[in-house]
Amino acid sequence: MKFLRMVLESFRFAWQALRSNVLRTLLSLLGVTVGIFSIIGVLTMVDSLEANVKNALSSIGERTIYVDKFPWLFTDGDYPWWKYFQRPRPKHSEYEYLKSRVRNAEAITIMDYSVANAKYLNSSFDALIHGITYDFNIITEVPVIEGRYFTQAEVDGGRNVAVLGGEVAQTLFGDEDGIGKNIKIKGQRFTVIGIQEVKGKQLVDVGGNPDQKIYIPFLRHKRMFSSGNLFGMIALQAREDDENMVMLESEITGLMRTTRGLRPSEEDNFALNRPDAAASAMSTVFDSLRVGGYIIGAFALLIGGFGIANIMFVSVKERTNIIGIQKSLGAKNYFVLFQFLFESVFLCIIGGLVGLLLVYLISFINLGSLDLILTTGNMVIGLLIASFIGILSGIIPASQAASLNPVIAIRAK
Structure with a gap:
């Protein structure tokens, strides 16, 4: 008091x-x-x-490891920069190898990007064409509000189907319903099976703005843009019980070294990238x-x-x-x-x-x-x-x- x-x-x-x-x-x-x-x-x-x-960074997948040619963070200052360019890019066959053998992953996908013009009647849009496989929507959210996502058969067969980003759909179709319509990408006809929710512009869009993307099956993407060369970037999502993704990272390292025939004395010729490490x-x-x-x-x-x-x-x-x-x-x-x-x-x-x-x-x-x-x-x-x-x-x-x-x-x- x-x-x-x-x-x-x-x-x-x-x-x-x-x-x-x-x-x-x-x-x-x-x-x-x-x-x-x-x-x-x-x-x-x-x-x-x-x-x-x-x-x-979280939008490209939480608890995810990306297998690629280059590291996202160049932490090893003693490693010659030119050796990164000599590394081979991950291939679809390596994706299939990991998919059949990895035990500590909830999902696995391979993907690649290209830029192309998408057309519908008199409308066009320069979109980021994103080739993906079926498990992509498990690793990264694909908020389809109209239509549907790909089926396993459509992805495995590399069919001409597409899921459009919100901005792409608005530009091409306006107020018209785009589901079931045919658009052209590099002269090839694709059937629109899904349209994503508009996310809006972000200050940083890792991997590109989803609103400006068109998702198509990975195999179809490679036939169109890479003359059938099936290379890309592999992504794997860890299980919930894998603390700090240690088991998955070790398993990926072992399997990638095995499939590439690396001797114990040879260094890795691939990079394992983690969004949480970048963050x-x-x-x-x-x-x-x-x-x-x-x-x-x-x-x-x-x-x-x-x-x-x-x-x-x-x-x-x-x-x-x-x-x-x-x-x-x-x-x-x-x-x-x-x-x-x-x-x-x-x-x-x-x-x-x-x-x-x-x-x-x-x-x-x-x-x-x-x-x-x-x-x-x-x-x-x-x-x-x-x-x-x-x-x-x-x-x-x-x-x-x-x-x-x-x-x-x-x-x-």
């Missing part, structure tokens, strides 16, 4: 002091406001970018950006802290007589100390709240595919930093006020 009364009393003194010098208070708030705005603004921007990138690597980049944000904001907070300390020294000087009266009436040193320290923290928190308000208002600005979200965590960080600056700025003036001799203080003018 005594502590609560002391807090309320300190709050009343602080509020009166701030109201009596509005202009001085606003100028002192400016440094803290700019500092908190800089730090939390950068953190909000980086968090939003990181969430967008991780969402894009972790990106996290280090975003952490560096966060540090940069703290450094930028620290300079503004340093200036703001000196401003707050200056106003507190002035406040102590102006209220020396009142301090002497309080102490002569029995006020303890810690009460005077807390009173001025509370005023300093209160001032910094107001500045921090204004900075957070500015960040919140900026989050409503349309930045295209990037959505800025001021999280509760960043708000708490901003208020904690503001409070810390308030304590640092006010501790010396508050200590000076608490150590005043009441007799000398009362005589001060």
Whole structure:
């Protein structure tokens, strides 16, 4: 109860002091406001970018390993770059080999990409033609809202059927129902069996924007674009009980080395890529950006802290007589100390709240595919930093006020 009364009393003194010098208070708030705005603004921007990138990486399959010629992350600086180009691309026969022997995968697919113009009557669209196999929709979501997905027979037979992305369908058919219609890709006729839900433009689209894709069977894709050369990229999804996908990764490595006839002394001539590893690597980049944000904001907070300390020294000087009266009436040193320290923290928190308000208002600005979200965590960080600056700025003036001799203080003018 005594502590609560002391807090309320300190709050009343602080509020009166701030109201009596509005202009001085606003100028002192400016440094803290700019500092908190800089730090939390950068953190909000980086968090939003990181969430967008991780969402894009998760869209190509969670708990998935991709077998390809090149690694996504060149972590081995000693490995000659030209050796990557000498590696063979994964083949359909290797996909069949893995499919028949792998035991730790929920699904496996092989895929490849090409760009071609799709036509329907007088409409056309330059689409990303994505050749896939049946299990692709298990590894990566294919949200078909009209029609259906491929059957196993259609994929195995390499039939001329297609599932269209939302933007492709809107461009080619408009308000017309596209299911069952025939479109032409590289002069070949394809029957539209499915249309995907429109995803919308993302800041980062790993593997291309699904809205601008046309999915066709992998074998048909290779006959059209690669003269029947059945190479592509293999993707495997791990089982739920395979922690960190260790068993699947080891199994893929062993099977790929076996099918390629590699001796024990020979190095791998393939790369195993994981979206979660890429996300972790990106996290280090975003952490560096966060540090940069703290450094930028620290300079503004340093200036703001000196401003707050200056106003507190002035406040102590102006209220020396009142301090002497309080102490002569029995006020303890810690009460005077807390009173001025509370005023300093209160001032910094107001500045921090204004900075957070500015960040919140900026989050409503349309930045295209990037959505800025001021999280509760960043708000708490901003208020904690503001409070810390308030304590640092006010501790010396508050200590000076608490150590005043009441007799000398009362005589001060």
